[in-house]
Amino acid sequence: MRPAPQGRDAAGDGPRFQGRIAVVTGGASGIGKACAEVLAAQGATVAIADRDLVNAQVVAQALGGRAYAIDVSVPQDLEALAECIEAELGPVALLVNAAGIIQGPSVRPEELPFDTYDRVYGINLRGTHAACVAFGRRMAARRRGAILNLASIAGMRSTPLHAYGPMKAAVIGLTENLAAEWGRCGVRVNCLSPGPVLTPALEDAIDKGLRDRRRMEDSAASGRMVMPREVALAAAFLLSDEASAITGVNLPVDHGWLVANSWASFGGLRSHTS
């Protein structure tokens, strides 16, 4: 039996996930941390699963949840993690896959080391797949659950990130496959494609001179960077019963980056200042 949708207040915080256990990989920082905060504020019990156990513990403690050390690039560890969390907290109803890395400097394809390629693959794609399998198969057996993966606009358009972009495109494909695979089992699988989000990972890239904040802002229709909480609120919607008919979708959360970029050859976006 599917649970009845539950109420929430106008600000987006409320008890709609009351009684549900949510696992957030990469929940120690950035988008994952924001997702854990929003899910906890809306009633979920959160398990923060991250390779950074120290910060995972800080986040978990603040939210009344629990922290778990995990390296998502080791598939068998995810199976053990799912077993451990379900034994300690109970059946997991919600999964956010936010563990991920940015590729680093954008280089020509012939200059991209294959160990960088393999690392991005192992964490961003295979790690997402392995977490989906470990938790999703348990949800499917119980015939209830929702999964949210983090893709990227870099998976929807070409960028000079020759490892990161194709892996994110594959996360969109993985999401569609698993949504079809588990649809009859009551498990929904969706993903978000954020534009540039002001998280510690991106701030680090800005500090190192690898990315230009002004250019990123100018590339978006709204002229703004995405904030982690804006991604988290979209994630909470897709995980909630309010999205009960939505599965297999990829939702951009990009302040209009995708719609704005083709304006460059027409002289760019208009400022409308008058």
Ligand code: NAD
């Ligand atoms: P972040 O670095 O702030 O947080 C990522 C978290 O994942 C960290 O806590 C880190 O310890 C953890 N992590 C990294 N590798 C791990 C591993 N092997 N096992 C377990 N945990 C691991 O990054 P973020 O910007 O919040 O990114 C989160 C996700 O969102 C990533 O998948 C990223 O690709 C995606 N994304 C980010 C942006 C952006 O602009 N920041 C845009 C689009 C998509």
